Amino acid sequence: MPSLEDLPGPSSVMGLLRRAGATAVNATDLLVHGGFVTDEQYSPYEVVSSHPVYKLRRYFPDEVPPGAPVMLLVHALMITGDVWDIAPDTSAVAALHGMGIDVWTIDFGAPEHEPGGLERTLTDHALAVSDAVDEVSAVTGRDVVLGGQSQGGMFCYQVAAYRRGANIDSLVTFGSPVDTRAPMGVPMSPETATTLAHAYLSSGLARRISIPGWAMRTATQMLTPIGVAKGKAQWYLNLHDRERLLPRERLRMYLDGQGWTAYAGPAFAELLEQFMVHNRMLEGGFVFRDRLVSLADIDVPILTVVGSTDLLATPPAVRGIRRAAPRAEVYELNIPIGHFGIIGGARARKVTWPTVGRWIHWRAGEGDLPEELVPANRIEEWNPGELSTVRRMIGAAADLSVGSAARAISVATGALRGAEELVRAGVDQLARLRELGDVEPGTRISLGLLLDEAAQHDPGAIVYAFGDRVIRHGEFKHRVDSIVAVMLGLGVRPGERIGVRMASRPSALSALAAISRLGATAVLLRPEGDLAREIRLGQVTRLVTDPENVPEAEAEGVSCYVLGAGSERGDLPGYVIDMEDLDPERVRVPAWYRPNPREAADLAFVLFTGTGAATRDMLITNRRWALSARGAAEAAGLTATDTVYSVTPLHHSSAILHAMAGAIASGARLALASGPDPDTFWDEVRRYGATHVSYTWTSLRAITDGPPHPGEPDHPIRVFMGSGMPPGLWRRVAERFAPARVVEVYASAEGEAILANPDGGKVGCVGRPLRGTPEVRVVDYALASEEIVTGPDGYALQSRPEAVGLLVVRGRSSSRHDAVPLRNLFDVGDVWLSTGDLFTRDADGDLWFVDRVRNVIRSVGGPVLPSVVSRALEGVPGVALATAYGVLDDDAGEVVVGAVRPLPGARLDAEAIERALRDVPRSQRPAYVQSVRIPTTAWARPQVESLRRAGIPTPRDRVTVWRLAADGRTFERLGRGAGTDP
Known part of the structure; x- marks a missing residue:
């Protein structure tokens, strides 16, 4: 039980009553008027032009210093263009103007109140930004520093690529994601988000249903529940103190409702398709009407402002720009702030806008590069501090109802993951x-x-x-x-x-x-x-x-x-x-x-x-x-x-x-x-x-x-x-080019055999027959007599693993009229076709192309497979391409010649050639190996006819020749060629 001394005195009671009264009055104003009336003034601006998709504003039009550098700011679609001038102490346009910069903004309006606004696409808005660049540049006579927040920054990237930098001095983006497959700031994997986007697009609803402003506000706030809850709690705890609340009242009202607009259905569908499903910002291939654009075409300098605790555009998502635009110089300003705070909070006033102003003056030749900026290629995707902070925030969010809902969505869509390919392909x-x-x-x-x-x-x-x-x-x-x-x-x-x-x-x-x-x-x-x-x-x-x-x-x-x-x-x-x-x-x-x-x-x-x-x-x-x-x-x-x-x-x-x-x-x-x-x-x-x-x-x-x-x-x-x-x-x-893989596909010239190795794991392997294609087998084949080897019963023998044999395909269908079917090959009445190709089969049952029967070299020592020689020579360090062919030698009959083309700057020697050919049977080793420019056909196949016509190779300018010694193992260099890099 509290003692009498613990009870509040008369003065404390009066203080509590006054506080309760002030709270009641302020709450009444809030309910009746939606907020507090302030006497703050918006920055003056002139609407320079009006168009169906946008209006172009110029701020402080009567106070522009002569020759001032120019900046055009672009906002995201779900908020209004007033985001750059919400209140005096958070006004971007006022801050930039105070630094002697001519500030322009583009205003897309509220599409729900514009004629045809709910039919707009992302392309409509991006092309509007491009048109605005032309207008601003024409009026000012200067190239434009183009800046954008969140999706507005994405528009800036696209427009710079679309225009190939024309009339654009540089780009400044604020929390603008580029890699949409980067880790998200919610308990949902990018893969799940992609699957959901596929499902929504496939439903046909995406283009027909526009998202109202209140829904955009709610969804955005759900992604940052900690910050939203903390802000609201502080506001309500200070509801009795109007003077304390007034400086941030316009910002609160903007974020709680006034600043949000509807998102047109076609634009939202395009957002999902181009950036969630395809990740076009990073990978390229997004389309403005019928023109392809890639951020790799950007070659103007970029300043990207990263919020290290941003859960809407996480640092890896924003830093994707340095990979997407390899030609551009990219700098980063890192601020420990969330998504909106980058442009609208106290740190924006103290850090963002002063730094951006100095960037603009540096670009105009009026100062040095701000020392806070770091070249983006020196920064990790996540630094440890950022990662731990965001992990904590995501973990805390997951404990809230919003986070639980997100987890539920993730769990529910886990069932879709098994069918993800079905959704993706349709x-x-x-x-x-x-x-x-x-x-x-x-x-x-x-x-x-x-x-x-x-x-x-x-x-x-x-x-x-x-x-x-x-x-x-x-x-x-x-x-x-x-x-x-x-x-x-x-x-x-x-x-x-x-x-x-x-x-x-x-x-x-x-x-x-x-x-x-x-x-x-x-x-x-x-x-x-x-x-x-x-x-x-x-x-x-x-x-x-x-x-x-x-x-x-x-x-x-x-x-x-x-x-x-x-x-x-x-x-x-x-x-x-x-x-x-x-x-x-x-x-x-x-x-x-x-x-x-x-x-x-x-x-x-x-x-x-x-x-x-x-x-x-x-x-x-x-x-x-x-x-x-x-x-x-x-x-x-x-x-x-x-x-x-x-x-x-x-x-x-x-x-x-x-x-x-x-x-x-x-x-x-x-x-x-x-x-x-x-x-x-x-x-x-x-x-x-x-x-x-x-x-x-x-x-x-x-x-x-x-x-x-x-x-x-x-x-x-x-x-x-x-x-x-x-x-x-x-x-x-x-x-x-890792992690890209090589998928080799073999289609027989005769029959309908189609083989492939989908995983590309075995280098040189062509895999197995694809589903729905005919059966194939590798049969014993005598290279000397060019005949299929049969057993005592007259049927063909299937080759043992690793043994070279002839590939045959079941069926009568041939790509040539003169192809002769092979009947009764394995059973009475069966019909097969010879592919004319030699294969081996490994212990796993996978098939490996060796050579074509018609390519076999008929040397005096017996038949030689050119591919056995060429593949061994490809193992020589520094060899780019190798081939082998037969040449008639007056003294020794037909001999095998190997030809290699070195990689640029590589030098070959006899010892490397000997090591590479060590496992080739002595009878199949080449009598000569020459380092020479190997011609290729128009379809990139090695062409040996001209080399064969030249006869036995001899050393000459840029051609080096080695000859197999009498011991059949070592090679000796002939003459002193001018080099081994033909």
């Missing part, structure tokens, strides 16, 4: 992939049909990208249908073989789709190939080309058409018909025409392999193409969220059967490389946000063995997919 997409594996000979299936279905399902989806432009399915379908109409007007009929001789460009893909839709067969003529021979083999009577690949002379019996001539049409020879001159609207479509009439057994494409007299045709049915499409999509893990970047030309089997087919089957974007050099490669990988890159043979060598490129660090590539990569190059690709 039910329709997985159904399509299943259908592609179940096609029968009479099933209607073709490239044209899949593209038609995709256009019907989502005409706004992107089908391919080229340069800095994208083409959407609806637009692409219109283009293809127009080409079909022109072809019908020219008399093309289903079943015809139409030659296509074009570079990798959008019109080439349009031509292939149109030929398929009409029901004809596309014969892909190689620009570097023997045109006359390929026309004859492909039975071509009509030829579609582009201006660069028009035949030098008219081919007898072949009608030549040009597609996509553009301004070059005036230079076309007289025997060429420009398809662009024909009006598709004036074509009378024949009554018999039905789009996409072809079935699985029909011929879709004719491809070519080999050179000169060794040129061979390869026939690809619609079924074979569909199986390849499904196989590539499944092996490489392609989904509709991915972008496949094809560095191989469309006339190559790797592009047709892997890149293009896999992209269309999975709904991924297809991007066509516009050039082979490393600069183009990395610029386009970043711009497209390429997650998968196709290759063939050594096509990745220049990128892999070249010097480091600014666009290379933190690249978005997850998978390199293709065929024929030499093991040595494979290892270097896997090491340099």
Whole structure:
């Protein structure tokens, strides 16, 4: 029991009563008026211009110092433009003006009160910022320092990339996330957040439902419950003291309701799709209308302000800019504050704005770089202090009801995680992939049909990208249908073989789709190939080309058409018909025409392999193409969220059967490389946000063995997919571009065998047959007699593990008319086809390509497999590429010659060669090894014909030769070549 001495005295009682009375009065004002009336004045501004999406404000227009540096501030969508001038002591515009800076702001208004405001997209707002930069620069005559808070900073990054820095001096962002897969400040993993975003987008509600301002406020406050609860508690505890509350009253009212606006449904859907699902800010490939943009294009200096306790934009999410914009100088200002406090709290007044002001003056040549700023590349993603602080805050949040709700969501969506791929790819997409594996000979299936279905399902989806432009399915379908109409007007009929001789460009893909839709067969003529021979083999009577690949002379019996001539049409020879001159609207479509009439057994494409007299045709049915499409999509893990970047030309089997087919089957974007050099490669990988890159043979060598490129660090590539990569190059690709993996896909020239190694773990392995493809076996094969080895019962013998044998595939379907089926190979009545390829099978059952039967060298010591020699030589340190071939020696008959191309700056010696060949049987060791420039074909395959024609290698300028000694083990150097770096 308290004693009398413990009871409050009269003066204390009166104090409590006065406090209670003041609290009651203030609470009444709060209930009646929503807050306290203050006499604080907003900073003066002029609305310089008004537009449908934004208004442009200039602050203190009558007090701008002559020649003042200029800053344009951009706010986030869910709050009003008044965020920069809430109250005098927290006003950004007043602080910057006081430092002699000409301050402008963009005001998007409240979309719920603007005509068409709830129909706006993110692109509308980003382009509005770009327009505002033009306006401000035109009025002031100066480049603009562009600054933005949270999503406003994201707009600044996008606009700087979109404009390639035009009229922008530098960027200043405040708590603006770039890596949306970075750890979040709530008890929910980025993967779960991505899955939920997928689910919401798939529901179709995202674009139709706008989020009201109160919901945005509530959701934001739920993500920072500790700060919100602490602030409210302090406010209520001081409710009796109006004078103490007044200085922060406008800020409180802004954050509690006045400052929040609705979020337009289309804009929110685009936010989820571009940044939560695709992470386009970091990986590239986001689209402004139909133009591709990557933050890698930013080359202006950046100051990013990081709140070390920010739970909305955690430090790793904000620091992603240094990886996304490798060309930019990035500096960081780190402040121990939360998300909104970066621009609106006491520390903003004392730290943020003085530092930003000095940055702007430094950029104007009027001072030094603020010493508080640190180059971003010197800072860890999380420093220990930041990590522990945020962990504590997340842990505390999890103990609140909000945190519990977030945990419940995370647990509930854990059930979705097992089905995440289904959500990511979409039910329709997985159904399509299943259908592609179940096609029968009479099933209607073709490239044209899949593209038609995709256009019907989502005409706004992107089908391919080229340069800095994208083409959407609806637009692409219109283009293809127009080409079909022109072809019908020219008399093309289903079943015809139409030659296509074009570079990798959008019109080439349009031509292939149109030929398929009409029901004809596309014969892909190689620009570097023997045109006359390929026309004859492909039975071509009509030829579609582009201006660069028009035949030098008219081919007898072949009608030549040009597609996509553009301004070059005036230079076309007289025997060429420009398809662009024909009006598709004036074509009378024949009554018999039905789009996409072809079935699985029909011929879709004719491809070519080999050179000169060794040129061979390869026939690809619609079924074979569909199986390849499904196989590539499944092996490489392609989904509709991915972008496949094809560095191989469309006339190559790797592009047709892997890149293009896999992209269309999975709904991924297809991007066509516009050039082979490393600069183009990395610029386009970043711009497209390429997650998968196709290759063939050594096509990745220049990128892999070249010097480091600014666009290379933190690249978005997850998978390199293709065929024929030499093991040595494979290892270097896997090491340099980790964690990306190499997925090798093998498609037999005969039959429908498709093998792949989805995990890429075994270097050089082609894995196993993909689901839905025919059975394959490796059988014993006598290299000397070129015959399958049979047992006493007359049936073929399956090869033991690690033994070289011939790969055979079950079935009658062949890509060549002259292929002879192998009957009764393992059982009475069975039918198999020889692939003509030698394989081994390891103890796990995985298959390894060894060589082609036709490549075997017939040396005097017995048959030699060139790949055994070349793969051993690739193990020599410093070797970039190796090959082997046979040469006729007058004294010793046909001998084996190995050729190596060193990496830049590498020097080779006899001891390294001896070590590499130690495990090669003596009879198969090369008689000579030369260090020489190894030519490659246009599709990056080592070309040995010119080396073979040169005969026995001899030392000469930049060519070094070693000869196998009489002991069959050591090598001796011949002569003194000028170097080993050809």
